[in-house]
Each structure stands twice: as structure tokens, then as C-alpha cells.
Amino acid sequence: MILDRPQNARECQHCGAHVSRDFRRTFGDGDDIAHRCPACDCMPRISRGTAAGKELDYPDPEEQPQRNQGGRVDARTDGGESL
Secondary structure, eight states: OOSSSSSGGOOTTOOBBOOHHHHHHHHHHHSOOSSSSSTSSHHHHTTTTGTOOOOSSSTTTTSGGSSSSSHHHHHHHTTOOOO
């Protein structure tokens, strides 16, 4: 267990949404920090490295919001309560 990790490491560094330990470990950077998450980015970008802090040429949902819509997006970050 890493004790010097900031408490906000459990949150997306971009939007502040909660991200699970498994998500951070799988998609985050070398320190298990998530820079983007399913609440603020699309899975094609996340799977290409945006959650680890990598910049991409792939369209960003912040600039094109229609790329990240629907109830399933909310369900990924709230444990399914929105379904």
C-alpha cells in the first residue's frame, strides 16, 4: 500500500469523477493516477492512453460532446445507479 499517494488519486485528474483502483491500475499512468476517465473521455481515447496522460490526435469529447453520450457513460462512474 502506498501511503504517500494523495487522497485525490481516487479521482479523475481531469473531471474529478471517482475512478476505481482497477481502472487506475489498467489505464492510468505509472503511479496509478487516472488523467481521464469514462465520465469525461471516450473509451477509444482511453484505450489509446489518455487516462495515462498521453495526448492524442483522436477527437476529444470535450470539443465534440456527441462522442461521449448516453446512460452507459454515467453508469460506468456511478456503479450503475443511473440505469
